[in-house]
Amino acid sequence: MKSNHSFSVTFFVRRNREAFGRAPIYVKITVEGSRVFIPVKQTVEVAQWNQKAQKLRGNSPENILARDRMRQIVNDINLAYDELRFQKEVVTAEKIKIKVEGEDQGKSLRDLIKYHFDQPGKLLAAGTLKNYYSTERFLSEFLKRKKLSDIQLSKIDFKFITDFGVYLRTKSPDKGQRPCTNNTVMKHMERFQKLMGLALKFGWILRDPFIHFTRKLVTKDRNVLNDDELASIRQVDLPDPVQCVVRDMFVFSCYTGLAYSEISSLASHHITTDNEGGVWLVMQRKKTLNTNERSFHVLVLP
Structure with a gap:
């Protein structure tokens, strides 16, 4: 049977369904460790089946018909495999x-x-795209937990969505990572919902499986640093130059309101002077690659 490192086809007799010395033949298709079973729709004498060779002994009309059916299924499987590739x-x-x-x-x-990832993803900023990669990885892990390598979009329903949410909440974190909080789970669900919304727009699904799903974020009270606290951070003595850079970027962010992605891309051409001698930072909000995004201005105080 056709086989390589990731794809194999195996015939076998289901002995647990044997009746009066006969049992049905099934074919097992394995791709990257994931497997499915297809009935050949032929029963054979169990005593005439050689499992090691995956062959049927004897030339009775029934056995000849079964062998022809097996050859046809192998051809169909190989054709399907080649078409997908x-x-x-x-x-x-x-x-x-x-x-x-x-x-x-x-x-x-x-x-x-x-x-x-091939089309709309090209318009996303690197940080946003990275988050989608994380959601895709969790979806892949969830499918693996369900012993699936993939699933048809038409089979994704409310139960699949809620089960995915439960999986995110209960999965053991990877080394160096923290468990998913409620808001982290909701962000993954938001990205999953956007993916399914894209499928709905293209007509790949006929209904929105998220129609009854409600995302609930937990509001957190964020403390604001006062002037003394910010000054103490600014003046702290750090032995590591990298820590000093991180500290300076944080303080700069506090004073300007710029996000990390904007600070990391800050360059001299973003600094302008107005007619009255005021110095401004002029940038575009770095969220997407859409050039129509409005710019923002931050006055640099002396």
């Missing part, structure tokens, strides 16, 4: 099964994610 789609066992059984239900979640 030719179309540059993510090859999964589920997609191959859908093509073989003639139940193509359209785009999958990985198709949607790939399109988002």
Whole structure:
């Protein structure tokens, strides 16, 4: 049977369904460790089946028919595999099964994610795109938990969404990471919702699975530094030059209101002088790559 490092096809007899010495043949398709099963729709004499060779002994009309059916399924599986690769789609066992059984239900979640990164994702700022990568990684881990490598968009429903939220809340954090708080979970759900909204606009799904989902953020009281506290931070003696840079950027952010991404891209051409000699920082809000974003002005006090 066709096989490589990530794709294999195996025939076997389901002995647990044996009746009167006969059992049905199934084919197992494995892609990157994920597997699905397809019935060959032929029963054979268990005594005539060689599992090691995956062959049927004997030349009875029934056995000849079963062998022909097995060859046809192998051809269909290989054709589905080659079509997916030719179309540059993510090859999964589920997609191959859908093509073989003639139940193509359209785009999958990985198709949607790939399109988002290839097209709309190019308009996102690096920081925003990084957050989408995190959400995609958690979705992949969630699918793996459900023993799936992919899922058709049409099968994503309210239960799938809520189960994903529960997974985010209960998953063990990666090394060096903190557990997901409620607001972190809600941000991942927001990005997931935007992805599904994109699928809805393209007609890849007929209904919005998030229609009954409500995101609830927990409002946090943020303390504001007073002048004395800010001065103490500014004057603290730090032995590490890198820490000094971080401290200076933080203090500069407090005085100007600039975000980290804006401070990190600050250059001399952002500094202008008005007719009265006032010095200003003139920049564009670095959220997207949309050039129509309004600029903002910060007066530099002496």
